[in-house]
Amino acid sequence: MESVESDYRRLMEKVKELLVFQSAEFVVYWDMETMMPPRAINLRSQQLALLSRIEHKMSTDPEIGRLLEEVMRHPKYEELDAVQRRNVYLIKKQYDEQTKLPEELVAEIAKQRTITIDKWKKAKAAKEFSMFRPELEKLVELQKKAAEILMKVKETKNPYDALIDIYEPKMTAENITKIFGELREGLVSILKECENSSKQPDINMLKRIVPIDPQRKIAKALAEFVGYDVTSKEAGGRIDETEHPFTTGYYDDVRITTHYHEDYFTSSIFSVLHEAGHAIYEQNINPEWIYQPVGTACSSGFHESQSRFVENIVGRSPEFWSYFLPKLKEYASGTLSDISLDAFVRAVNQVKPSKIRVEADEVTYGLHIIIRFNIERDLFDDKITVKELPEIWNQNYKDYLEVKIENDSEGVMQDTHWASGSFGYFPSYALGNIYSGQILAAVEKDLPDWRKQIEKGNFTNVRNWLVKNVHIYGNLYDPAELIKKITKEDVNVKPFLDYLQRKYAMIYEF
């Protein structure tokens, strides 16, 4: 009999191949979004479809199953250390999920997803939900089938929990319902105070023209502030342009994108801070864990906690702008020179209910997410149907945000998530905010003068704290364990609500 170490090593060799392969796929995907000549789109679809077939074959290779068995049944299994056992656990989880779903179902979902996205684009342009509905219905039915199978594999209480678990391991709809209940109450109360305040920000200054070239320089300066290296000879990142900003990559090659609008210069500023927050997370996972499952991020919610920490908690703070506004004015060479720090900070922190999630402020953002979560949960519990979505959506937006949806393109069809079949993902966004509040509380304990440091342009200590307490742990723990390790608490909305209350009481003077 081989030693458990030797069986483990062979297993890890197989898994390394899969991770390296996926990291190469990122490059091809990134290229499509940023660099690819337009005529290449059909060729690229063929390439990505092939790479994804190969990836699926690698991740369901029976050899992985055999090696897993050998390692897990080895009499000396317990001699593996905690990191090794976590790797085995993560490989087993992934392998079971991948192999228990029938290949025909996976292929059918992939095919239906392409059709649904295409229909969604057309229906959104035409403002006609009825065009989108039949395809969405088919996709939901297929996802329900998949969720029911995954429910058995993952031993969750219901199918929707099995989908949530993909993005936020071990989190449940029941738990989220409870958390989001508290979150909603807190957000609505802060929102009301902001709305009732006589101190409403003036946001006209944000519409001033800043040409693209200085905006590119600002983006690089922001990346440098965050400690996301995109310029030096040791750089492990880069900033490019896409309509929808994103972060992709692995360890020493993590790239972000942004978009530059001349008449909306803060759009690129906050998207760069947001994506740089994602990027430094990916880059600072324990380097010893490269090519291991433990060397990946903890969860989508944790990823979002890092991007929002940098974008909102740091990037929309008065202290940050006290440092950066003079620089911004220099880059904009005159256009912004008359703007006061106070007025600018108010402007970038305006709270105002809106119809579109991606444009929402820190306070109302969570309400958008709660609406989507409630709908997804009820859809997968068969309490509502796809046909009813527009009506329910519009009613919810009235109830939660007091906005009136005029048509389904600005309503239920605004996001690509459902068309892409990404059910279970939305809660991560709000969980990220909640985690970021808890993490902030911990930062404040360890670095009581952190705001003063930011004011001096020094993010290094906060960054190092995040690396040491969050990033470095990669996927060693499930999110519930990690948040407890970091904060000594379970998931808790209070710190995030406290942070918002303090901040907006100051901004809106209530």
Add this chain to the structure above:
Amino acid sequence: MESVESDYRRLMEKVKELLVFQSAEFVVYWDMETMMPPRAINLRSQQLALLSRIEHKMSTDPEIGRLLEEVMRHPKYEELDAVQRRNVYLIKKQYDEQTKLPEELVAEIAKQRTITIDKWKKAKAAKEFSMFRPELEKLVELQKKAAEILMKVKETKNPYDALIDIYEPKMTAENITKIFGELREGLVSILKECENSSKQPDINMLKRIVPIDPQRKIAKALAEFVGYDVTSKEAGGRIDETEHPFTTGYYDDVRITTHYHEDYFTSSIFSVLHEAGHAIYEQNINPEWIYQPVGTACSSGFHESQSRFVENIVGRSPEFWSYFLPKLKEYASGTLSDISLDAFVRAVNQVKPSKIRVEADEVTYGLHIIIRFNIERDLFDDKITVKELPEIWNQNYKDYLEVKIENDSEGVMQDTHWASGSFGYFPSYALGNIYSGQILAAVEKDLPDWRKQIEKGNFTNVRNWLVKNVHIYGNLYDPAELIKKITKEDVNVKPFLDYLQRKYAMIYEF
């Protein structure tokens, strides 16, 4: 029994996967050379090594062998059309080459290549051939082993012919020796006339400073002239920057690179014309043949014929500069305004023996290639040893070009080809020149006023001629067949020498 069409279709499905996979590999390789953050180099090596292992597995899949057998032994094999039979031939050839080489030897060569390239870089920097020699000796021994195996598979007369055949199918060292003998004689005679002329060009104007930004615009204008679309919404190409210019890609996604030097603006001009010549070849192979072996270029020599046709025959002609010099002056905003057409055309056509191949002019270039070919041939015939290379090299440069090599970095170690194990490739460069001369003769028959068209800035008719008579045929014929189809002649150095004689008699007034 399945119909031959159905067996053929299954074979082509397998091969399509391989071609799509290779086209995705191009993207990852291109990214490494142009976009990749520097820190990512180790990760990228892992990715490329894995992709190349997967590619090797795909290309040696026994299923391809089985399907090949079925198709080729099918009683109705002859019902396949000429294109289909060519595909079967090319698949069989590739499959035999790939499967007959033992995997350990392939792996050993790949490993030794990496080591040799690394040593070459260091030895070149240190100007010490002795550092490089032991590793080169190992690589040559391994390549000889491979060549001996390939010789049996391909049924060539000697091992070196089997290597030549990789780049220039069915060409032989014997044939090249004869062709190059005639080529040398012609080149030396023209060189002598140039050297003896009292009309020597003044090249000082080529050192004037042209900033990078206008050079980028010039590059785009040149691409547009050639009909290589890098800017429109239908673009299938792009221009980026690397130290060593190259072309890579497939059909609708073919990308070129160049380098910009402020004090050497013609460097990017001619490299863009050269690479754009490669690019339009790749893009204009019969579109019906995408994902088929026949839908690739004919040979390295033919590729080079297209790049040199655009760079030299068109791009260094008085007619082209009559059209483009005024534009160049505009882009350079004043710096070049006093330069006369006549003086400029002379400057970019200076003939002068030099030590470095990549800087050589149209006349002496072939002499550099002949030297390398003779050495490779004798090395693989065991007539000379690696140890003797510097001495033989230096003697050859004295005999052929009358230049004195001061050290091996400007001598035998100037090129990466041997360090990379690319023996058999060099002859393609000179064969490309020879083909380009024959193609020119055919163009002149069909489009007698082609030079007048170029003078008006119209390359379209010449381009369409090249597409219709060269590009479109892809890999339907071996190079000897294709040149005969195009020109009704066998490979023949005379048209190329005639072209040079006419051109340089005019430039140097002899």
